Amino acid sequence: MLEIQNQRVGFLGPSGTYTEEALLKLLPVDDGDLVPYPTEADVIMAVERGEVGRGMVPIENSIEGSVNVTLDVLAFEVDLFIEREIVIPISHNLVAKPGVKLENITTITSHPQALAQCRNYITDKLPGVNIELASSTAGAVKLVSEQNGALAAIGPRLAAQMYGLNILDADIEDFEENQTRFVLVGKEPTPRTGHDKTSIICFIFEDRPGSLLQILQEFAYRHINLTKIQSRPTKKALGDYCFFIDLLGHVEDEAVASALKCLRCKIREVKILGSYPMANAMEE
DSSP: OOOOOSOOEEEESSTTOHHHHHHHHHOOOOGGGEEEESSHHHHHHHHHHTSSSEEEEEEEETTTEEOHHHHHHHHHTOOOEEEEEEEEEOOOEEEEOTTOOGGGOOEEEEOHHHHHHTHHHHHHHSTTOEEEEOSSHHHHHHHHHHOOSSEEEEEOHHHHHHTTOEEEEEOOOSSSSOEEEEEEEESSOOOOOSSEEEEEEEEOSSOOTTHHHHHHHHHHHTTOOEEEEEEEEOSSSTTOEEEEEEEESOTTSHHHHHHHHHHHHHSSEEEEEEEEEOHHHHHO
């Protein structure tokens, strides 16, 4: 694991979030160096401003896909690097204050991703309940602990224990193999390890037939495996999109460097979000 000493690390808070769990699995960080922030954007901007040395945020879930706010802030608002990634299993729980029963619940609150990952459960077990969005799962649990009434949250077991709530139902995610990928962002590029992944954003000159094919061919010619491709609006005009791409390899690898060099001759911009050790390589 990467050692960080005497350096503050921001994460999506409050204490008890899955993000904090992922961070502590990845790094040996002292409690005094952990800094919670209310949103993913706040975490990333805190790194950009230098309030913390690094920040941990969710970026992708196996059920609901990308965390778009994380992608957009990294793409359009900061110049930071992804330094590490980690993938952890996510198990959601329905929690409430002592005395509240399942049949009493009128409102559920949680992070939008967690609510979406438990959509079928909510429809089947709690049809017609009010849904309230929270900035994080642990934040939702904390809110329930502070309020009275038939309010429940979807969140981590750790958060339920921290804030004194009961677990009414466990493992309520719609799919058993629910996993979330988290990334550690900072200001320094990560050296090559030989088991790396690279994240880039490709900005094209204009939307025309073959634009994406033109990009993909550079990697296909060099037998570079792509693990993710996603289009996102550039925020400039309707129909103006950029492409987020994850690929195997490091920017210092000859094949990857060659592909990126050729891409820069074909499209408007290639932004490097970082080259970093693959999650499975870190676990090994």
